[in-house]
Structures are given as C-alpha cells and as structure tokens.
Amino acid sequence: MKNKKGFTLIELIVVITIIALVTAVTAVSFTGINRKARDSKRVSDLEKIRIALEMYKQNNGKYPAPSGDSLLAVGLVPDYIQAIPTDPKSFKYSYEPEGDRFSYKLYAQMEDDASKNSLPGCYYGPSCGGVLLDCNYCVSSP
Numbered sequence: 742m743k744n745k746k747g748f749t750l751i752e753l754i755v756v757i758t759i760i761a762l763v764t765a766v767t768a769v770s771f772t773g774i775n776r777k778a779r780d781s782k783r784v785s786d787l788e789k790i791r792i793a794l795e796m797y798k799q800n801n802g803k804y805p806a807p808s809g810d811s812l813l814a815v816g817l818v819p820d821y822i823q824a825i826p827t828d829p830k831s832f833k834y835s836y837e838p839e840g841d842r843f844s845y846k847l848y849a850q851m852e853d854d855a856s857k858n859s860l861p862g863c864y865y866g867p868s869c870g871g872v873l874l875d876c877n878y879c880v881s882s883p
Contacts, residue, residue, distance in 0.1 A: 779829040780856035783849045786826035787880045793822035803842040848876030
C-alpha cells in the first residue's frame, strides 16, 4: 500500500466552501457598515446646515426663502457656512421653510433602516434626487 500525500477532493471542496461562506458574510457586513457611515455623514451634514440656518435667522429674523432646487441658493454661502455639504451618494438634501419662514424642515434620504426617523410630518418629504426616493430622515427647526 502506498502512502500518498495531499488532500482528497472532498477535503478541498469543504475548505473552499468554508472560505466562500466566510467571504460572503464579510462582504455583507462591510456593505452594512458603508451604509451606516454614509448615513452618519448625512446626519452630520444636516446638523451643519441647521447651525447655518440658525445663524441666518439670528441675523435676519427669519429663515431664508428657498430659491430654485439648491440649498446653495438660499443665501447661506459664504457668510454662514463655507460650502453646502453634498450627499455621499448623489441624493439631494432638501430644505423647506414653513409658514412665514419662522420654521423649516431639512430632509435627507437614509439608506439604513435604523437611520430613518419618523417624526410627525417628516417621514414623507420631498424628492431626494431620484425616482421614488422620498426623503426618510428629517431635521426640523427648534
């Protein structure tokens, strides 16, 4: 009887299957982490815009009127914020003053279900830059 060195075909298949499963689980985990990181940036961006809007209101008595499709057009740059932050995945942030511009809502499209909020009147915001992409995160004036 010869003593053969090496692995059998069954052993190789088992090892390859285990490596494939570990790789798949790791890839899914990193996808979720990336979504959460982008959502964290969105929350941070809306907070920066909120602070700029509050400074604008202190100087002008009201929040700015919207003008066109962009937050750039509301008069915050360069006096209150250096540049309006942009969404990490090309969605749009949306600004809606309410009433006689004494309150407002800022909207963003979150990717991770845990990042979404459902404040009254905030869940179904304006379009965030895509087909059927309603904004699902909202920050409102204090």
